[in-house]
Amino acid sequence: MLIEAEIARARAAGCRHEENLPFLLGGERGQGAVLLVHGFTGSPWEMKPLGAYLAGRGFLVYGLRLPGHGTSPEDLAGKRMEDWLDEVTQGLRKLAACGHPVSAVGQSTGALLLLRAALEEPLNGLVLLSPFLRLRHRLAPAAGLLRFFKPFQNRPLTPQNLPYYYERRPVAGVHQINRLTRHLRSRLRQVQTPTLVVSAQGDQTVIVPSAMELYQRLGSRRKEYHLFGSEAPHVLTTADNPRQPETLTLTASFLAGLRRG
Structure with a gap:
């Protein structure tokens, strides 16, 4: 696939920021292809460490940019x-056109989008990082109404993360996440793809037990669940997570095992 076209788009x-652009890495040893999907208000930057790690182990890795991300909250x-x-589906199809078996890794909302895509697209395997069926914020279920009165929710960010995330989260986007979880809840039994789920007790963004609920609902015959402790945050792929090295190795080991199988 031509990453130059994706970057131009x-x-x-x-x-504008270079680190928020989509990326394509690796593939020299033909271990298969992996689509990486970042989370809500994030950017491809948060998946870059995992992408580099997988590329170093022979995978062809495409980190896409979800529409509306890396640009502006508006x-x-x-x-x-x-x-x-649609962006996720097209990403999977572009990788499949390269002739490799395709797996995918999603962070948070990116994980939910991959579950939805897996209902229709053939996938070799899935890794779901911090997936959920319920958000932690008590007003999240009312986002469909709140978006008309409070368009944005402010949140603090560290200076080093400011270029890659939005300080103002659009409440309309939370409403779209609610639509996605409602759509998925009754369809998870239809997902047959081998799946690894990883979450953390320190997650302050989602209701952590809902990740186990999601895992239990999956129809996959091969599935694994791993729970980090309170030291690990919501985003598991970046250096902010003290368990980042284990996240990378868990993901790579699971995908490599599928390839061998």
Whole structure:
């Protein structure tokens, strides 16, 4: 696939920071292809450490940019679940066109989008990092109404993370996440893809037990669940997570095991 075309498309959409652009890495040893999907208000940057790790182990890795991300909160506020899902579906198909068996790894909302795509697209394996069926914020279920009165929710970010995440989260986007979880809940039994689920007790963004609920609902005959302790945060792929090295090795080992199988 031509990553230059994907980068040009991201730039045309308003993505300016280099680290927020989509990326393509590795593939020299033919271990298969992996699509990486970042989370809500994030960017491909948060998947880059995992991408580099997998590429170093012979995988062809494509880190896509979900519409509305890496640009502005206002841009994201105008995007729908269907826009994100279409980008994920196209990413899977572009990798499949390279002739490799395709697996996928998603962080948070990216994990949910991959579950939805897995209902229709053939996948070799799935790794779901911090997936969920319920968000932690007590007002999240009312986002469909709140978006008309409070368009954005402010949240603190460290200076080093400011270039890669939005300080203002569009409530309309939370409404789209609610749509996605409602859509998935009754369909998880239909997902047959081998799946690894990883979550953390220190997650302050989602209701952590809902990850186990999601895991239990999956129809996959081969599935694994791993729970980090309170020291690990919501985003598991970046250096902010003290268990990042284990996240990378768990993911790579699971995908390599599928390849051998």
